[in-house]
Amino acid sequence: MTDAPDPTDLLQEALDEAGDGFVELRSHRKRTRGVAVEKGRVDSARTSEHTGVGVRVLVGGAWGFASTDRLEARAVREAIDDARRVARASRPARAQADLPPVELARGRFDAEGLEETLERPIDEALDLALGLERQAREASGSIQSATCAYSEVYEEKGIVTSDGARAWTRLVRPELYVEAVAARDGELQRAYEAVGATGGWECLFRRHSGPELAERAAKNAVDLLDADYPAGGRRKVLLSPSLVGLLTHEAIGHTVEADFVRAGSCAAGKLGERVASELVTLCDSGQSELIDGAGGTIAVDDEGVAAGRCVIIEQGKLVSYLHDRASAAHFETAPTGNARAWEYGDAPLIRMRNTYIEPGQSTLEELIANTEDGLLLDGCAGGQADANGEFMFGTREAYPIRQGKLGPLMRGANISGVAFDVLQTVDGVGDSFRWDLGAGHCGKGQPAKVDAGGPWLSCEVIVGGRQT
Amino acid sequence: MSATSERREAATELARVEERCAELCELAGAAGAEQAEAYGQRVRLRSARFEKGELALGKATDGTAIGLRVFDAGRLGFAHTNQTDGEALERTARDAAALAALTPPDEANGLCEPEGEPAGEPAGEPAPPDLWRADTAALDVEAALEHGARFVQRMTASDPRVRIDEATLTVGRSHTALANGLGLRRAESDAWISFGALGMAVEGNEVGGFHSVHDFVRDLGELDQALERCADELTGVALANLGAGAAESYRGPVLLAPSAFAALVVSPIVSASGAIAVQRGRSALAGRLGERFASERLTIHDDPSDPELAGATGFDREGQPVARRALVAEGRLEALMYNGYAARVDGVATTGNAAGGPRSVPGLGAHGVCVAPGDGGDEEQMLTALGRGLWVRRFSGTVDPISGDFSGVAKGACWVEGGRVTRSVRETLVAGNAFELASSILALGSHSERCYGSARLPMALIDSVSVTAG
Structure with missing residues (x-):
């Protein structure tokens, strides 16, 4: 995953044969891994891949948009044609003047924590979720149920426009959620902690460690059982x-x-x-x-x-x-x-x-x-x-x-x-x-x-x- | 494109999704999975988006998604892809099987056995809904642009003070298929039009609070009326929001529009009726099956057979039969909702409430929530019954589905005196608890309205709500 080819090559190839007019091509590869655990049971262990190219064009002052899930120059060219057909059908729309020149990004932009997160086996996330859920559930006799979910989203984009942008960006976003539900005399109270970052686990746990998050969720759920409502x-x-x-x-x-x-x-x-x-x-x-x-x-x-x-x-x-x-x-x-x-x-x-x-x-x-x-x-x-x-x-x-x-x-x-x-x-x-x-x-x-x-x-x- | 060739193309697309699902199940077996279930969807969308009352973007998108759930000795793995070439499907099968090798076993994990054709359960229920509408499915982006423009025109032409921040109209069609390793095969095609708008009124320096509308139709013949109804609602509420004054703080009865009733009271009850919430100790209705917990005025059904609701379907996310079922009858908890997993935990049959799409593991939920109307009469009679207090037309806030506590802003709200609206109000918060208020239903309107295209509810007059004026 980390040595993927530059996606802007494919986009540039399609753009080179696209003819005149403003064209914006954006390839987007999104890969998600995640686990969710509740009361000791794994409710979800999943991977997801969602990849394709979005095409936006400006024809005679009207925008048109189309997309394809095929990463092939031919499919992208067809999507350009579709977007132009949509734009032509959209006239008369609110006339958008040509976009004024602006300095556009070129080059490769990798966010922090990319390699570290992607190379971490999913087993570690599963062990983390199982452990934190158990910790929250066992924190007090009043806890009825606990949940822990971890996910990380890897996103790679290529952005190429007919007026000069050619950027390749990559980032990863991990997230963790811990929830505890406490009960007493038929009343339920829920508390949770949720953290997310762009970067590695160092960023994700920069303020509280996983066990600290589980402890806070469980303590707050129990404490809320005795808490009153504030006056409005x-x-x-x-x-x-x-x-x-x-x-x-x-x-x-x-x-x-x-x-x-x-x-x-x-x-x-x-x-x-x-x-x-x-x-x-x-x-x-x-x-x-x-x-x-x-x-x-x-x-x-x-x-x-x-x-x-x-x-x-x-x-x-x-x-x-x-x-x-x-x-x-x-x-x-x-x-x-x-x-x-x-x-x-x-x-x-x-x-x-x-x-x-x-x-x-x-x-x-x-x-x-x-x-x-x-x-x-x-x-x-x-x-x-x-x-x-x-x-x-x-x-x-x-x-x-x-x-x-x-x-x-x-x-x-x-x-x-x-x-x-x-x-x-x-x-x-x-x-x-x-x-x-x-x-x-x-x-x-x-x-x-x-x-x-x-x-x-x-x-x-x-x-x-x-x-x- | 003619209706005949449209039908032929639709049949081909559906067959392609069915083939991919079956192929993915086989690949999962080759990757070492003991059991596999593939759920796929091909969706075509043609839409028009308007900003500031003017067309901003026409859009045409097509895409496929397939989700694969595998079990291996009670261990669960899931993988999703939107790529349908052989290499991507093989990778998806390997990913799901690899995950299943890592997770701890759970004796309740497993596929649902084929149980005959969808629907018809319990006896006497209607046949599964036919969701395909050839004339709707044949609409292309030009139609989306035209109908959308008419929708926006009706709102902006009604009064120069009305501003439409955003409006969209989407023509969609989908082909859905399910295959599992036990030989279960399901397929369904659907065609619909959804639309919505967000707008407000501006007069001089005053910007009124916004109002949003959203609806969904399958029958093309119903579109004009639905567009007009939504447009008129948005402009009426947006204009009424101008000149908003202060409400008064009190604890007592409030009148809730159907969408506010759904958010504050009905949704938490439906959520708590899910068997997994009960089994895991996070349902306020745990242990209360058969008990009366709410006003006798409250009856709630889950209805997947109503083709006027977006969630209508002939089978659930596990391919199981679905049917209209009472969840709450005259205030009594009548039944819980089950998917295959929850059913095995309790040793009962699934109720066909496996929910979700191809991108995630099947969950649990209702298909179409319908609250039976009461005898409170029309809007005028409900306002008379309120007498003095707050009428909430939209709720913007948070509802905790577990505790039932809610707190948020009353939007599009009016102050009522002597059964008549005296002024619109702003900066007014409402708070309470859904499960407590379920016992405090004073009256339900005599007509259930379709709400956001996904539920049917009447207006509700409910006691003991905290109202805080700013």
């Missing part, structure tokens, strides 16, 4: 780096995707305006900034644009949207390397990569000490954002803070707010940083592997707790 209402909260990541992704990131901006998101027309506290600088990057191994890392996007760092909010001021080549042309700016496709049969869309708030000056202890009445929230459980900036996301653990002191564990609750309003309330930014959503996927018609993170953050949100 508008509350001062300290958000953990994982929740800050979710905030940056759901509440801000989606509203600044240029396609969403063009449809009228709440970020439209706000470039240059103050949208957050001056303490907030928020970015999205294809690189793993600050700490290695972020789960959404890519060297080159699926249009062949280098995937660099994009500052979205700089010291409270909105300074950029996220772009693909077409939206960048519309806004008369440079593409930001955010065009991504899930599999070869998907056309690239504007997607985030690794989204984060830069660390500030306060220690966590100082943030807690400065909170008179609030909640410390940790553990993310998914989320969504609305066009008007209203966001929602789930938290798994809550700790009350009274007069600067942390109280006992409470059950998590969903929190909500209006993105830019919440960022205006930020009055403290922690000095530590971590990526913490590497096991997550973003959904926008097609999945995308993303990561997000940041420091601890003090702000105000609505907590959807229980009413009496």
Whole structure:
């Protein structure tokens, strides 16, 4: 697998006979290995191969897309013909002017950890999953069931365009999930730990080892049986780096995707305006900034644009949207390397990569000490954002803070707010940083592997707790 | 292409998938597997995607996927590929057999024995649904572009304030086959049109909350009506979301639209009715078979025979017969859902609920969830029954399928006074527990609506929900 031939050779051969007009060819080989264990039984031990070529063309201002699962120059040429037929049928579509020239990536881009992960036999992953599941299940008499799942995705892409891109990228993304279910008097509580990275196991277990993750999942499940629900209402909260990541992704990131901006998101027309506290600088990057191994890392996007760092909010001021080549042309700016496709049969869309708030000056202890009445929230459980900036996301653990002191564990609750309003309330930014959503996927018609993170953050949100 | 040649091409494609499945089973045997099961699918999609109300991309894709499950002395291995040449199939067989050599044995692992033709169980149930629609299958990308444009036009022409962020319409057809080493062979062809949109209303500087719609039809004759219904729902809710104000915090009754009822109450119950969840100690309904755990108003069926639902099929992911079955009858847990593995653990027959596609090991799930309507009347009568409180048209949040706890934002929500909508509301969260609320159903609407093309549910008036206004 590691000595595979350069896939751009085949694409270039097909492109050389494709005639005039813009053509973008993307071969995508995706190979997955994974195991899943529950209550001592192996539910899944699998490999998966999903390989093909996606073709996008621009004919008379209209896009067309087709794909083939055959890695042969002839099949790719047929797919080019199909895509052109679709484009011609699509006229009159929204006229897309020719894409403006941009510096496109050329060369080979291998991510860290590639060899190490691919050469590791699957037996090791199976032993790891069996061991961690058993550890979590046997951690307490209250544990009813435990699950451990490991997977790794190897992705190799070749991107060749008629205006000069010729990039070959390879990366591997391992993920681990440990879950424990505790029961008492007919009540069930679940807790889990999930980690994911772009890189090797060193990155995957950079913060907690496998046994530490199993121990945390089991302990939290048992502790949640005794935990109460927090009271609902508008509350001062300290958000953990994982929740800050979710905030940056759901509440801000989606509203600044240029396609969403063009449809009228709440970020439209706000470039240059103050949208957050001056303490907030928020970015999205294809690189793993600050700490290695972020789960959404890519060297080159699926249009062949280098995937660099994009500052979205700089010291409270909105300074950029996220772009693909077409939206960048519309806004008369440079593409930001955010065009991504899930599999070869998907056309690239504007997607985030690794989204984060830069660390500030306060220690966590100082943030807690400065909170008179609030909640410390940790553990993310998914989320969504609305066009008007209203966001929602789930938290798994809550700790009350009274007069600067942390109280006992409470059950998590969903929190909500209006993105830019919440960022205006930020009055403290922690000095530590971590990526913490590497096991997550973003959904926008097609999945995308993303990561997000940041420091601890003090702000105000609505907590959807229980009413009496 | 004429209907005759279309039919001929479809038959050829289905036969090709059947052949590949049978070939892969044989290769698995040669690779050392004791038992093998191959499940393959050939899918053709033609779609149109619209952004900002305008056509953004037409798309034509075709692809094949085959999943191979093997057992060797109770050990499990699985491999999937989308490559169908001989070398790729041989590699897939070797991969699955190699994995099976590594995993610990499990006495419940094994193939399902052939048990006659699909469906017809229990006696009196309808024949397996015929999912193939020649006129739908014959549609090409031009039709997807045309119908999609009409869908978007209806939404954008209704009111200049309506903005469509994204809309898609896809014409699809699939050929599915299963073969196993015990001689079981199944095959089925399907043709459908799915569509959806996400949009909001914008007035001056105000951006209203978005609303999304999605539906699915097989019969081409039903398409226009379904498109109009979805378009009108999206524009109606998007416009109503403008001028949203504050709700009030309380604990009490809320009115749930069918999709919100599905997410908050019905889905956790269906999930907890899976036999594996019960066997593994992560079902809130464990040990309650035959017991009443919910309001007598609640009756839930799993119905794979309804061709108007996306999950309709003549056989499950293990090739076993499927049939309409009651999961909950008048609040009583009537039956659990079984696949082959769970059935062997409990020593019972499978209920044909093996679920999933060719890319993963068969799981367990419902085909088409149908909640029986109640006697609460139409929307106006349900609003009158609510009197004062929150009407939730979409739920955006998290539901823990194990504990049943849910918490999230009420979307497209309205505040109701005296049985009438007084205003739309924003920044309003709802929280509760699905299994507790199942006992607090005050009324169900008199009509079940198709929800996202995959389920049928009525509106529900439910007590004891926590509402937190921002």
